[in-house]
Amino acid sequence: GAVVSQHPSRVICKSGTSVKIECRSLDFQATTMFWYRQFPKQSLMLMATSNEGSKATYEQGVEKDKFLINHASLTLSTLTVTSAHPEDSSFYICSAIRTSGNNEQFFGPGTRLTVL
Amino acid sequence: DAKTTQPPSMDCAEGRAANLPCNHSTISGNEYVYWYRQIHSQGPQYIIHGLKNNETNEMASLIITEDRKSSTLILPHATLRDTAVYYCIVRVDLNAGNMLTFGGGTRLMVKP
Numbered sequence: 665g666a667v668v669s670q671h672p673s674r675v676i677c678k679s680g681t682s683v684k685i686e687c688r689s690l691d692f693q694a695t696t697m698f699w700y701r702q703f704p705k706q707s708l709m710l711m712a713t714s715n716e717g718s719k720a721t722y723e724q725g726v727e728k729d730k731f732l733i734n735h736a737s738l739t740l741s742t743l744t745v746t747s748a749h750p751e752d753s754s755f756y757i758c759s760a761i762r763t764s765g766n767n768e769q770f771f772g773p774g775t776r777l778t779v780l
Numbered sequence: 781d782a783k784t785t786q787p788p789s790m791d792c793a794e795g796r797a798a799n800l801p802c803n804h805s806t807i808s809g810n811e812y813v814y815w816y817r818q819i820h821s822q823g824p825q826y827i828i829h830g831l832k833n834n835e836t837n838e839m840a841s842l843i844i845t846e847d848r849k850s851s852t853l854i855l856p857h858a859t860l861r862d863t864a865v866y867y868c869i870v871r872v873d874l875n876a877g878n879m880l881t882f883g884g885g886t887r888l889m890v891k892p
Contacts, residue, residue, distance in 0.1 A: 668823075670823075698879045698880075700882075707867070707882045707883060707884055707885060708818075708824070708882040709882075710879050710881070713879060755821070757823050757824070759823075759824075759879075759880075768826070769826075769879075769880060770826075771816075771823035771824045771825070772823050773822055773823045774821065774822060774823045776821070
């Protein structure tokens with residue numbers, strides 16, 4: 665089956681620093697990737713849609729200047745949390761849509777971000 | 781996409797069938813019913829999906845009512861590793877490439 669990886673799996677950083685999270689589709693090409701955020705005991709909330717070669721589309725309430733998304737290739741999207749604050753601590757999950765076949769969506773394992 | 785309603789939590793004895801209900805009374809004719817599950821601190825995992833007919837795969841069975849306003853996911857022989865949050869999602873055409881909208885899900889606890 666199709667595999668999506670995320671790196672790092674967990675990261676701890678100081679307040680004010682920036683953190684980059686990578687999402688890779690390992691064995692398929694993905695024109696579209698999604699970034700979700702999940703707070704403890706809550707459901708996944710879509711943050712943005714990442715399209716290869718174009719600007720990301722952000723959901724209402726998500727600051728595009730704080731959560732920078734780059735989708736430079738068909739297998740890699742990155743999410744950079746800039747000037748991180750403790751309230752940005754969350755579980756960040758990406759998903760990728762396989763462009764060949766039936767456009768099925770595959771999820772990464774998630775990245776646990778803790779901002780001190 | 782149509783909204784779904786699921787019970788917040790359910791218990792199931794190990795080895796027994798787990799039947800997880802989902803209401804989607806406003807589902808449209810071109811919307812599919814998808815089921816995903818999320819084990820603690822992992823990404824969601826696809827289980828099964830269907831449009832009208834009942835579906836079965838190696839993980840589960842999906843029973844959709846004739847009016848398509850509700851469905852049931854059946855795990856025939858639940859194991860402890862099936863403890864997870866199960867999400868029922870209704871969305872448009874499979875090939876639309878749209879994002880999935882997650883509701884609250886059902887937290888299934890399989891007990892020994």
